[in-house]
Amino acid sequence: MNVESNSFIPLAGIAIGNADLQAAVRKGTGNAHTRRLAAMYQSGTAHGDAMRALAAEAKRRALRKLPELLELAEKRLTENGVIVLWAEDGDEARRHVSEIVKRHAVSKVTKAKSMLSEEIALNPHLESEGVTVVETDLGEYIIKINHEHPSHIIARDPQVQSQYPRPVRRKTRDAPTDDAGGEMVAFARKKLRPGTCRPDMGISGGNFIIAETGTLALVTNEGNGRLCTSMPRVHVALVGIEKVIETVEDYAALTQVLPRSGTGQLMPVYTSMIHGPRKSDDSDGPEHVYVILVDNGRSKIYATKYAEVLSCIRCGACQNACPVYRSTGGHAYGWVYGGPIGAVLTPLLVGLDNAVPRLTHRACAAPATGLPCGHRPAAHAARSAP
Amino acid sequence: MTLPSLAKAAAWSLGLKAWAIGNWSPRLFRLGGRAAPPRSAAVQERICPGPLAGWTKYRDFPPFAPKSFHESGQSGSANVSSKDAILKRLRAAQTPFTDVPPLSERKRMTPLADSSPAALRARFIAEAEKVGVKTWPCAGEEAALEQLLTLIGTDTRVMAWESAHIPLAGLSRMFEERGIERSAVRDTDVRVGITGADAGLATTGSLVLPTGAGKARASSLLPPVHVVVLRESQIVADLEAWFERQRQAGLDTFRASANTVVITGGSRTADIGQELIMGAHGPVEVHVVLLP
Numbered sequence: 001m002n003v004e005s006n007s008f009i010p011l012a013g014i015a016i017g018n019a020d021l022q023a024a025v026r027k028g029t030g031n032a033h034t035r036r037l038a039a040m041y042q043s044g045t046a047h048g049d050a051m052r053a054l055a056a057e058a059k060r061r062a063l064r065k066l067p068e069l070l071e072l073a074e075k076r077l078t079e080n081g082v083i084v085l086w087a088e089d090g091d092e093a094r095r096h097v098s099e100i101v102k103r104h105a106v107s108k109v110t111k112a113k114s115m116l117s118e119e120i121a122l123n124p125h126l127e128s129e130g131v132t133v134v135e136t137d138l139g140e141y142i143i144k145i146n147h148e149h150p151s152h153i154i155a156r157d158p159q160v161q162s163q164y165p166r167p168v169r170r171k172t173r174d175a176p177t178d179d180a181g182g183e184m185v186a187f188a189r190k191k192l193r194p195g196t197c198r199p200d201m202g203i204s205g206g207n208f209i210i211a212e213t214g215t216l217a218l219v220t221n222e223g224n225g226r227l228c229t230s231m232p233r234v235h236v237a238l239v240g241i242e243k244v245i246e247t248v249e250d251y252a253a254l255t256q257v258l259p260r261s262g263t264g265q266l267m268p269v270y271t272s273m274i275h276g277p278r279k280s281d282d283s284d285g286p287e288h289v290y291v292i293l294v295d296n297g298r299s300k301i302y303a304t305k306y307a308e309v310l311s312c313i314r315c316g317a318c319q320n321a322c323p324v325y326r327s328t329g330g331h332a333y334g335w336v337y338g339g340p341i342g343a344v345l346t347p348l349l350v351g352l353d354n355a356v357p358r359l360t361h362r363a364c365a366a367p368a369t370g371l372p373c374g375h376r377p378a379a380h381a382a383r384s385a386p
Numbered sequence: 387m388t389l390p391s392l393a394k395a396a397a398w399s400l401g402l403k404a405w406a407i408g409n410w411s412p413r414l415f416r417l418g419g420r421a422a423p424p425r426s427a428a429v430q431e432r433i434c435p436g437p438l439a440g441w442t443k444y445r446d447f448p449p450f451a452p453k454s455f456h457e458s459g460q461s462g463s464a465n466v467s468s469k470d471a472i473l474k475r476l477r478a479a480q481t482p483f484t485d486v487p488p489l490s491e492r493k494r495m496t497p498l499a500d501s502s503p504a505a506l507r508a509r510f511i512a513e514a515e516k517v518g519v520k521t522w523p524c525a526g527e528e529a530a531l532e533q534l535l536t537l538i539g540t541d542t543r544v545m546a547w548e549s550a551h552i553p554l555a556g557l558s559r560m561f562e563e564r565g566i567e568r569s570a571v572r573d574t575d576v577r578v579g580i581t582g583a584d585a586g587l588a589t590t591g592s593l594v595l596p597t598g599a600g601k602a603r604a605s606s607l608l609p610p611v612h613v614v615v616l617r618e619s620q621i622v623a624d625l626e627a628w629f630e631r632q633r634q635a636g637l638d639t640f641r642a643s644a645n646t647v648v649i650t651g652g653s654r655t656a657d658i659g660q661e662l663i664m665g666a667h668g669p670v671e672v673h674v675v676l677l678p
Contacts, residue, residue: 042589043497043498043589044497046495047495047496047497050493050495051495054492054493054494054495057486057487057492060482060483060486061483061486061487061488061489063482063483064481064482064483064484064486066476067473067476067477070472070473070476071473074469080641086468086469086472087468088468088471088472092468136667138655139655185655189667192667193574193608212637213637213640213641214641215640215641221653221654221655222653222654222655222667222668223607223653223667223668223669224667226603226607226647226667226668227607227667227668229645230603230604230607230645231604241472241476246489247489248629248632248633248637248640249492249494249626249629249630249633251629252624252625252626252628252629253626255625255648256590256624256625265517265650266513266517266589266590266591266650267587267590267592267625267648267650268650269517269649269650269651269652269653269654269668270647270648270649270650270653270668271647271648272645272646272647273640273645273646273647273648274644274645275640275641275642275643275644275645275646276644277644278644279598279599279642279644281598281599282597282598282599282602282644283571283599283600283601283602283604284571284572284602284603284604285597285603285644285645293472295468295472295475299472299475299476299479300475302475302476302479302482303475303478303479303480307479307482307483308482
C-alpha cells in the first residue's frame with residue numbers, strides 16, 4: 001500500500017466534503033464511548049478498573065520480557081505442531097507466504113481481517129503470483145471487490161456504507177437486488193461457505209500469542225476467523241512480534257478488555273484459541289498451521305522511548321474517541337493505521353517523513369480518557385510528529 | 387623461465403581445472419575422491435599435478451548443502467538469522483517497563499459478589515439473553531430431549547458431536563427412534579448443529595467449546611442453528627475462573643485441544659451501513675438446553 005500520510009490535509013479536506021462519509025463515520029463512532037463504558041464497568045467500577053489494570057500490566061510485563069517470551073512462544077508453538085517462521089520485514093514475510101503457497105500447491109486463499117497483512121501489502125503480492133484471494137470479513141469482502149483498503153482497525157468499518165454493495169452487484173451476476181444490508185450479508189454468507197468457496201489455505205492475523213501454552217488467539221464477531229482457521233487444509237497466521245503475552249490469565253484479562261473497549265461487547269462473539277493442526281482423531285481442522293512472526297520495524301520501536309505504543313491491542317477506541325478521525329475517517333491518514341494510533345505508528349513504522357502534521361493531534365486529550373491499556377496515543381502523536 | 391618451472395605452472399593450471407571440474411556436482415566430487423591416488427602423501431605429490439596432490443587430504447570437506455547459496459539466501463538459513471537479528475535488536479535495547487510488578491504479585495478480582503451455583507445460573511441466563519442466546523432450563527433429561535426435538539423440528543439430519551461428549555444420556559436412542567441421522571462435517575445444508583460444551587461463563591453468557599475426537603468444529607460453525615447442551619454444574623464465573631481450573635489441571639487438557647473457542651452470542655456483523663445484522667458466517671441462532 002502506498003504511503004500517502006503526507007497528503008493528510010488535502011485528503012482530510014476531501015473526506016470532510018463527503019457528506020455520505022461524514023454520516024457513516026458519525027454513525028459508526030457516535031455512541032461508541034457510552035457503549036464502551038457500559039461494557040467495561042458491567043461488573044462494577046472496581047472490577048472494570050482492576051481488569052484494565054491487569055490488562056495493561058500484562059502487556060507491559062510481556063514487553064519487558066519480550067525476547068525471552070518470543071523464544072518460549074516459539075518453543076511451545078513448535079511443541080504444539082505449529083511451524084514458526086520469522087520475518088524481519090514485509091518482504092521476508094511475503095516470501096514465507098509464497099513458499100508455503102508453493103509447498104502446499106495452494107490456488108485459493110481465504111483471509112480473515114488482518115491489518116498486518118495490509119501493512120505488508122500481501123493481497124496484491126499473492127494475486128501477482130496467481131493465487132485467488134477472498135476476504136471473508138464482510139466489510140473487507142466489499143472493500144476488496146472495490147479494490148480499496150480498510151479504514152478502521154477493527155471489524156466496524158464506517159466507510160463501508162449501505163450504498164457500497166452497488167458496485168459489487170454490477171460485477172457479480174447473482175447478487176441481491178435489494179439495498180438492505182441483510183440481503184448482502186446472506187449473499188456473502190452463501191458465497192463464502194465452504195461448500196461454495198473451497199479454499200486451500202486460510203490467512204489470519206493473531207490478537208495474542210500466549211507464550212506459556214503456545215496458543216494463538218484470534219478474535220472475531222462474524223465467525224470468519226473460525227471459517228479461515230478451521231476449514232482450509234493450511235492455516236497461516238501473520239502476527240507482529242509485540243503480540244506475545246505471558247500467561248493464560250493475562251489473556252483472560254486482555255481478551256475481555258479488547259471488545260469492551262472496541263465495540264462495547266462483553267466478549268467477542270468468537271475467541272479462538274488455536275494449538276496447532278488437527279490431531280489424528282479430530283474430525284476437522286487444518287493439517288498444517290504456520291505462524292509467521294513479523295518484525296517489520298517493531299524491534300526498532302522497542303528501542304525508542306515510544307516502546308509503549310507496542311502495548312496497543314488495537315481495540316480501535318482511540319479512533320472512536322478522536323475528533324480528527326471522526327471528521328475525516330481513516331483513509332485521510334494515508335496508510336494502514338488511522339486515528340491517533342495511526343498518527344503514532346505510521347511515522348515510527350515508515351519514517352518521520354510520512355508523519356501526519358503535528359497540529360492534527362497535538363492538542364488533543366480526548367482519547368486519553370480510559371484507554372484499555374493505559375495508553376496515551378495523543379501524547380505520543382504530539383511527540384513523534386515533526 | 388626454466389623448463390621445470392614452466393612444467394610446474396602448467397601442472398598447477400591443469401590441476402586447478404580438474405579440481406574445479408570435480409566441484410561441479412556432488413557426484414563428480416565423490417568420483418574424484420575415489421579416483422584420487424592412495425592416501426600416501428608422498429605418492430600423491432609425486433604423481434599428481436598441483437592441487438590434486440592434496441585431494442585426499444581435503445576429501446573430508448563438509449557435505450554439499452541441500453540448497454545452493456542463492457536459494458538459501460532467499461529463505462531457509464536466512465530465517466534463522468532473521469530470528470537472531472530480531473532477538474539481538476530486542477536484547478540490545480534498554481528494557482522498557484522495568485517498573486511493572488512481577489507475575490507473582492498479580493491479583494485477580496472476581497466479578498461476582500455471590501458465586502453460589504444458583505447465582506451463577508441466574509447470571510448466566512441473564513447475560514446469555516442479552517447477547518441473543520436463548521436458554522431453555524429443563525427439569526430433567528426427558529424435558530431436555532423434548533426441548534431438543536422441538537428445536538430440531540422436522541429435520542432428519544443434524545450435525546452433532548458424538549453422544550459421549552453431549553451430557554444427555556438418551557440422545558443416541560432418541561435419534562434412532564426418530565430416524566435422525568448425523569451428517570458429515572462438510573455438509574453445508576444441515577440446519578441444526580448440536581454440541582456439548584466444556585463450560586458456561588456466567589458474567590458474559592459465553593460457552594467454551596473444545597475440539598477433539600468426536601467434537602467437530604463445524605457443528606458449532608456451519609449450521610445456522612447451534613444448540614448447546616449444558617449442565618448447570620458446568621457454569622463458572624468468568625474466563626479467568628475457567629483458566630484457573632485449566633491451570634489446576636496443568637494446562638495440558640487446554641493444550642491438547644487443537645482449537646478451543648469461546649462463543650458469546652450468535653454470529654453478527656455491523657460492517658455494512660453500521661446496522662447490526664445477525665448471522666454473518668457462523669450460526670444465526672444459539673440455543674442452550676440447560677440441565678440441572
